[in-house]
Amino acid sequence: MGCACAEALAARGVAVTLLERAIPGAEASSAAAGILGAQVESHDAPALRSMLVEARGLYAGWARSLHESTGIDIGYRKSGIVRVVLDETSTLGLKEEVRVHRAAGLAAVLLSAADVGRIEPEVTPEAFGGVHFPDDAQVDPRALLRALVVAISRAGVTQRSGTIVRSLWIEQDTCRGVVLDQERLEADAVVLAAGSWSSLIGGLPASLPSVTPARGQMVLLEERPPRMRSIVFGPSGYVVPRGDGRVLCGSTLEHVGFRREVTAGGVNTILDGTIRLVPRLAAAELSATWASFRPQSASDRPLLGASPVPGLFLATGHHRNGILLAKYSANLVADAICAGPCSPSPHAYGSFGR
Ligand SMILES: Cc1cc2nc3c(=O)[nH]c(=O)nc-3n(C[C@H](O)[C@H](O)[C@H](O)COP(=O)(O)OP(=O)(O)OC[C@H]3O[C@@H](n4cnc5c(N)ncnc54)[C@H](O)[C@@H]3O)c2cc1C
Numbered sequence: 001m002g003c004a005c006a007e008a009l010a011a012r013g014v015a016v017t018l019l020e021r022a023i024p025g026a027e028a029s030s031a032a033a034g035i036l037g038a039q040v041e042s043h044d045a046p047a048l049r050s051m052l053v054e055a056r057g058l059y060a061g062w063a064r065s066l067h068e069s070t071g072i073d074i075g076y077r078k079s080g081i082v083r084v085v086l087d088e089t090s091t092l093g094l095k096e097e098v099r100v101h102r103a104a105g106l107a108a109v110l111l112s113a114a115d116v117g118r119i120e121p122e123v124t125p126e127a128f129g130g131v132h133f134p135d136d137a138q139v140d141p142r143a144l145l146r147a148l149v150v151a152i153s154r155a156g157v158t159q160r161s162g163t164i165v166r167s168l169w170i171e172q173d174t175c176r177g178v179v180l181d182q183e184r185l186e187a188d189a190v191v192l193a194a195g196s197w198s199s200l201i202g203g204l205p206a207s208l209p210s211v212t213p214a215r216g217q218m219v220l221l222e223e224r225p226p227r228m229r230s231i232v233f234g235p236s237g238y239v240v241p242r243g244d245g246r247v248l249c250g251s252t253l254e255h256v257g258f259r260r261e262v263t264a265g266g267v268n269t270i271l272d273g274t275i276r277l278v279p280r281l282a283a284a285e286l287s288a289t290w291a292s293f294r295p296q297s298a299s300d301r302p303l304l305g306a307s308p309v310p311g312l313f314l315a316t317g318h319h320r321n322g323i324l325l326a327k328y329s330a331n332l333v334a335d336a337i338c339a340g341p342c343s344p345s346p347h348a349y350g351s352f353g354r
Contacts, residue, residue: 001029001191001316001322001326001330002019002020002315003018003024003029003145003148004329004330005191005315005329005333006018006152007148007152008327009333009334009337009338012334012338014334014337015156017185018157019163019165020159020160020163021163021164021165022162025142025145025146027293028195028196028293028294028322029141029144029322029323031141031291032141032322032323033138033141033248034141034144035138035240036055036324037231037321038052038053038056038135038324039106039133040083040136040233046100050104051325051328052321052325053106055325055328055329056135058327059327062076063139066147066148070147070150070151074139074143075138076137076138076139077138077139078135078137079136079229079231079243080132080133080231081132082120082123082133082230083130083131083133083233083234084116084234085129086124086126086234086235086276087128090128091128094110094130094131098131106133107133107135108131109131109132109134111131111132113125113127113128113129115129119229119230120229122232122280123232123278124277124279132230144323144326163180164180164181165179165180165194165201166181166202168190168201168202169184169203170203173309173310175189175190175311175312178190190311190312190313191313192313192314192315194316195211195293195322196214196258196294196296198295198303198316199211199212205307205309205312207308208303208307208314210298211295211297211298211316212298213255213257213294213295213296214296214319215255215294216293217252217266217267218248218251218270218290219248219249219250219267219270219271220246220247220248220249220289220290221246221286221287222285222287223281223283226244226245227280228241228247228278229243232278234276235273236269236272237249237250237251237272237273237274237276239274239281246287249270249271249274252270258293261291262291294318294320294322295316295319297316297317299317302329303316304332313336314333
């Protein structure tokens with residue numbers, strides 16, 4: 001969020017300093033699977049659907065412009081998502097799910113068991129059916145973060161890695177800047193984009209919903225030769241083929257504070273769920289595992305745009321969809337800042353208030 005906001009602000013001619021205690025982008029943003037699952041994710045959150053769909057729509061252009069400005073391909077592909085059900089009872093809700101998406105003008109196709117096999121032949125023959133969201137997509141988050149860091153460097157953003165923000169600098173109920181270990185840094189606007197650590201920064205308004213970490217573990221497999229084409233969601237896991245043999249399998253959702261372990265139970269749950277979906281993955285090489293923290297807000301909504309404190313803007317609490325929402329959020333925050341101190345974005349304030 002910090003890098004994306006810096007890019008959007010620099011593009012609007014704003015002088016930006018990016019403060020990062022370690023390596024920009026190396027936390028949740030590099031751990032993500034990179035699913036741009038606007039439709040599959042809005043299954044459980046219909047209120048967020050239009051925002052997620054709008055965010056997805058920004059990606060093709062963003063991928064093109066980052067490629068032009070940095071030479072880096074961020075791996076944007078409209079690979080589509082197949083959501084598969086593995087028991088007969090679960091097929092009952094599929095028709096209604098498709099109807100809801102179509103009523104909103106979105107592409108969704110009801111799949112029989114045979115259709116599932118045609119769209120993604122690697123899915124288990126035990127599937128009872130599913131839904132295809134052909135417009136959902138993916139991106140390679142590590143490539144995205146590499147591109148963003150190059151883009152903001154070229155755009156003149158000052159990057160201060162190894163800098164810990166201790167607290168906001170609040171004077172007369174206005175955010176004047178931030179307090180670092182040895183100095184205060186003055187700014188016309190401060191963007192809170194500290195992910196799962198956002199609520200640990202001092203001086204935040206008490207009314208701000210807290211942001212806490214929701215650990216997610218990931219498993220990377222290598223299949224040779226690459227066989228899978230589509231992202232596949234099942235009842236207890238998802239599989240994201242990158243197209244070059246890498247297959248990401250995820251994930252867990254655990255509330256264990258900042259414990260960063262990849263656990264035996266976590267890997268077991270992920271592999272159990274994903275091999276059940278795509279049995280041939282049992283023969284793939286287990287290439288890597290990792291874990292990081294999704295920033296989950298107490299309101300379970302992203303905290304976005306102008307805050308109640310003049311000078312303080314929010315880009316945090318994106319939980320499971322921070323990669324999908326990156327460009328959307330960055331534009332919203334940059335527009336709110338450029339609109340001036342008296343013009344908080346009504347949309348953003350709404351997100352914050354709920
Ligand atoms: C396993 C997993 C899978 C995911 N899959 C997807 C997916 O498929 N699609 C999707 O859209 N989203 C996905 N997400 C969610 C997504 O990764 C997050 O929502 C998003 O990356 C959050 O971005 P962020 O910038 O808020 O947080 P982070 O990327 O965590 O960045 C926060 C940064 O703030 C820095 N920081 C913290 N405190 C301070 C301080 N005091 N001073 C200075 N710097 C500080 C940290 O070092 C860090 O670099 C996934 C997340 C996980 C963990």
